[in-house]
Amino acid sequence: MNVLVINCGSSSLKYQLINSDSEEVLAKGLCERIGIDGRLVYQKAGLDKEITEASMPTHKQAIQMVLDALVNDKTGAIKDLSGIDAVGHRVVHGGEKFAASTLLTEEVLAAIEECNDLAPLHNPANLIGIRACRELMPDVPMAGVFDTAFHQTMPEVAYMYGLPYEYYEKYKVRRYGFHGTSHSFVSKRAAELAGKPYEDLKIIVCHLGNGASVCAVDHGKSVDTSMGLTPLEGLIMGTRSGDVDPSILEFIAQKENLSLSEVMDVLNKKSGVAGMSGVSSDFRDLEAAMNEGNERAKLAQEAFAYRVVKYIGAYAAAMNGVDVIAFTAGVGENNDWIRAKILANFGYLGIHLDEEANRSARGIDQVISTPDSKVLCLAVPTNEELAICRETVALVG
Numbered sequence: 001m002n003v004l005v006i007n008c009g010s011s012s013l014k015y016q017l018i019n020s021d022s023e024e025v026l027a028k029g030l031c032e033r034i035g036i037d038g039r040l041v042y043q044k045a046g047l048d049k050e051i052t053e054a055s056m057p058t059h060k061q062a063i064q065m066v067l068d069a070l071v072n073d074k075t076g077a078i079k080d081l082s083g084i085d086a087v088g089h090r091v092v093h094g095g096e097k098f099a100a101s102t103l104l105t106e107e108v109l110a111a112i113e114e115c116n117d118l119a120p121l122h123n124p125a126n127l128i129g130i131r132a133c134r135e136l137m138p139d140v141p142m143a144g145v146f147d148t149a150f151h152q153t154m155p156e157v158a159y160m161y162g163l164p165y166e167y168y169e170k171y172k173v174r175r176y177g178f179h180g181t182s183h184s185f186v187s188k189r190a191a192e193l194a195g196k197p198y199e200d201l202k203i204i205v206c207h208l209g210n211g212a213s214v215c216a217v218d219h220g221k222s223v224d225t226s227m228g229l230t231p232l233e234g235l236i237m238g239t240r241s242g243d244v245d246p247s248i249l250e251f252i253a254q255k256e257n258l259s260l261s262e263v264m265d266v267l268n269k270k271s272g273v274a275g276m277s278g279v280s281s282d283f284r285d286l287e288a289a290m291n292e293g294n295e296r297a298k299l300a301q302e303a304f305a306y307r308v309v310k311y312i313g314a315y316a317a318a319m320n321g322v323d324v325i326a327f328t329a330g331v332g333e334n335n336d337w338i339r340a341k342i343l344a345n346f347g348y349l350g351i352h353l354d355e356e357a358n359r360s361a362r363g364i365d366q367v368i369s370t371p372d373s374k375v376l377c378l379a380v381p382t383n384e385e386l387a388i389c390r391e392t393v394a395l396v397g
């Protein structure tokens, strides 16, 4: 069957049409600047990208343009809309309500809406995309695939914060974790590459992209992860600070005369390796700057790697061991310098890096540890769209 995978943000929307039998991408692209002016990027498999500047005042109009492109006489991937058998939507926050993907009904949409408080930037945008799709394709079954669902197996000791218990009872303040679709996909693939049953392994997945998180997967279940109530906690990221002493918020607010929401904006958008280096949030720019002698670009990358080291160490302790460490997402899949920097700290776990294999691992599944390494280390490309497609097919049948 053909599954349209939709990842809808507040002003952009990414899509892929995937044939679930061959797992081939038939067409993909994105809508940008929705509600501002509008640009559609569309690419049919095997053809060049087409870019169309066109007014997209609403998400419904953006999705209509995607559907028109998909059935276009010349470059469409399908003849008509009956060629779309199901739609899989990425939903960022499912709170405690959703421990698995689910078919989208009005009841489910209302339950997702109740999670809006927990992800005010993401969930409302996801819902707008879902509702627009339901209006345009009322008879097509749709699934919601949650970033948080995979982590609902975490034990209480991992998800509770050291805060007054009533905040959990009243507002559900706890660790949820994100990137769940990716952590699930990559940990399963890592078990396949290890040639062992998923349920027998202790796996640490390092999803290192612009957003970044680490996840401990013990016998097939997420038991801890570095992002928290929101994606701000944990690793140093492209522009997010990750873990900081909470007192810094008040300190900076006073010194810089900023409101709490302005400080949060700094922590989310102006911190991370971008804020530390003053160069860029993009690791390619940081690497180039470092190679030209920029000390802060070097520091930012080293601090980034050091934080990953700390989380791997913590999760190896939490699981009482680790069999596999997998690196994924833009940096994890491509940046051999960062991977080598991180793994250099684990001689005590019996990890030996295969330097040549590490250098050549770029965007492919590859073992990067030596055969005598006690922990199998891997680079594994993530594919969240394919994971959403598979989840959708499992629900729709």
Ligand code: ADP
Residues within 6 Å of the ligand: 208, 209, 210, 211, 238, 281, 282, 283, 284, 285, 329, 330, 331, 334, 335
């Ligand atoms: P997100 O999906 O969170 O926006 P990505 O997973 O695309 O992020 O990761 C973006 C990061 O990955 C950037 O810092 C970028 O420099 C890095 N990256 C992406 N592709 C490559 C590549 N081919 N070589 C080195 N770094 C890359």
